[in-house]
Amino acid sequence: MMRDLLDFYERAPLIELGAEADRVRREKHPDDVVTFIIDRNINYTNVCVADCGFCAFYRRPKHHEGYTLSFEQIGKKIDETKALGGVQILIQGGHNPYIPFQWYLDLLKYIKTYHPIHIHGFSPSEIDFFSTVFRMDAKDVIRELQNAGLDSIPGGGGEILVQRVRDIVARKKAGADRWLEIMELAHQAGMKTTVTMMYGIGETNAERLEHLVRVREVQARTGGFTAFICWPLQPENTPTMSQQPKTDAVTYLRTVALARLVLDNVPNLQASWVTMGLKIGQLSLRFGCNDFGSLMIEENVVSAANTTYRTTVEELDRLIRDAGFAPARRRQDYSLIAA
Numbered sequence: 374m375m376r377d378l379l380d381f382y383e384r385a386p387l388i389e390l391g392a393e394a395d396r397v398r399r400e401k402h403p404d405d406v407v408t409f410i411i412d413r414n415i416n417y418t419n420v421c422v423a424d425c426g427f428c429a430f431y432r433r434p435k436h437h438e439g440y441t442l443s444f445e446q447i448g449k450k451i452d453e454t455k456a457l458g459g460v461q462i463l464i465q466g467g468h469n470p471y472i473p474f475q476w477y478l479d480l481l482k483y484i485k486t487y488h489p490i491h492i493h494g495f496s497p498s499e500i501d502f503f504s505t506v507f508r509m510d511a512k513d514v515i516r517e518l519q520n521a522g523l524d525s526i527p528g529g530g531g532e533i534l535v536q537r538v539r540d541i542v543a544r545k546k547a548g549a550d551r552w553l554e555i556m557e558l559a560h561q562a563g564m565k566t567t568v569t570m571m572y573g574i575g576e577t578n579a580e581r582l583e584h585l586v587r588v589r590e591v592q593a594r595t596g597g598f599t600a601f602i603c604w605p606l607q608p609e610n611t612p613t614m615s616q617q618p619k620t621d622a623v624t625y626l627r628t629v630a631l632a633r634l635v636l637d638n639v640p641n642l643q644a645s646w647v648t649m650g651l652k653i654g655q656l657s658l659r660f661g662c663n664d665f666g667s668l669m670i671e672e673n674v675v676s677a678a679n680t681t682y683r684t685t686v687e688e689l690d691r692l693i694r695d696a697g698f699a700p701a702r703r704r705q706d707y708s709l710i711a712a
């Protein structure tokens with residue numbers, strides 16, 4: 374079956390691939406509603422010791438552009454988010470060796486007390502980093518973060534979940550097995566998570582498929598992934614990958630379609646219009662995607678690589694309608710928000 378899928382991914386006419394993915398999407402979402410969430414990405418620190426070759430965002434410790442936000446700055450961003458209709462924050466940061474574990478717990482409690490909102494935060498790579506530097510089991514890290522107010526975990530730092538690739542581009546952070554193990558632990562703790570794939574970092578097509586198959590296997594055990602999101606490497610300004618060619622829109626469409634076919638146990642597929650542009654975002658709704666991801670108020674990581682497409686709620690509504698679907702705003706758990 375896998376050989377067949379790889380062959381289909383590489384050789385099928387684009388339209389045929391899209392039609393198959395659209396068939397699966399329609400089975401799962403027959404009402405033709407395309408959802409999106411309004412949220413804000415808060416990168417609490419850009420100080421990082423992981424040195425990922427594809428990352429244009431981080432600064433090494435002691436770099437003059439390094440920062441860590443204060444609780445008050447974060448609280449202000451949340452208030453601004455809510456004022457604009459935002460229903461969650463996505464809080465992620467670099468692997469900053471100077472922040473103690475208590476800071477994270479206090480931050481979560483502070484948010485829940487003074488600026489309550491859904492907190493989607495701390496990718497498996499960060500949780501693995503906490504587990505290493507604070508010498509705690511990942512299970513305990515997750516439990517303590519959850520008790521302090523963490524609601525769900527984003528799929529950041531997944532890139533390609535094949536160790537050969539990670540050894541080349543992200544050697545110092547959670548390996549493929551560990552990343553998936555942390556997701557599984559989070560699911561066992563009752564938390565929902567998303568899962569991602571960033572491709573175009575030197576992997577083969579077979580390794581892209583392997584990534585998807587591994588995600589599918591975890592999902593078969595836990596059912597904890599709510600959505601899958603993929604996007605290509607944004608090579609500009611990255612430490613070691615700025616010469617890497619940017620992959621094209623056709624590859625993106627083929628890849629989301631493949632994901633829709635392999636991940637038949639993951640309910641939602643998000644379009645990555647932030648990296649691909651709004652037109653390709655629209656097209657991806659016929660290649661397996663049923664969700665327009667987030668209307669994000671701030672996106673530091675992608676914009677550090679000079680790639681940001683910004684838009685408004687009205688524009689998103691119009692784009693979704695123009696593509697033949699009914700737009701709806703949602704929460705992190707995909708429940709709809711009445712217009």
Ligand code: SF4
Pocket residue numbers: 421422423424425428429430431466467468498546
């Ligand atoms: S991708 Fe994340 S972990 Fe890697 S260098 Fe950038 S901030 Fe650090």
